[in-house]
Amino acid sequence: MELYLSGKYRALVVRVAGELDHHAAAGIKESVDREMARTGAVNIAFDLGAVTFMDSSGIGMIMGRSKITSALGGRVIVYGASDNIKRIISMSGLNRLVTVAESLEDGLKEAVCNV
């Protein structure tokens, strides 16, 4: 996992790689929450382009981060997801809580304009 700050949009970009299950979600959650507090970011953008597997634990982790950004007046963006991952995102209704986009630029444009 890689984290970096997009200062212009006050967004923490989280590049997740590999399999996003209950085991991996715990570590991601901890790092993201720590970096949110440290950097003062209000938006989180999850790059799922290199995620090969995701189950409901990934959905739960993203839902939890969406609560945090909402409290800060920000938004969670999810981009680069494969068709299989998009399927469970819409099945769970996560697409109504977060901005689902093809790219970071599209997601930021949509989310930040709507905030």
Place this chain on the structure above:
Amino acid sequence: MYKNSMRLEFPASSDNERFARTVAAAFILELDPTVDQLSEIKTAVSEAVTNSIIHGYDNEYGSVTMEGSIFDDTVEFVISDDGAGISDIRRAREPLFTGKPEMERSGMGFTIMEAFMDSVEVESEVGKGTRVTMSKRISG
């Protein structure tokens, strides 16, 4: 009719979630599944195993068993634990219901299993454990 079977028993630790779904995927390879079918079965197995670890054993010590059977072109997986059990199975199967909201669970586990498998049966007794039986026909 009967073609193959397997049985795997492992400790209820979260790093075994990947192990279990990888074994499940390897077991069904002989049925020549599509990439989507493989992904659906891995996800359903992962959900059931994660439930045993989080809800059955509350992330504490315990043992999870996965049994797989292949009958013609249909695969069946049984995931069972000797954990806490589920008091209200109907409620547990409702989309977005979670017994552990404080752990940021999405409540989508059973819904995903039902969507990705042809049938999902849940048997449970409080204090005794839970047994999830799910099957899927793999047509090439």
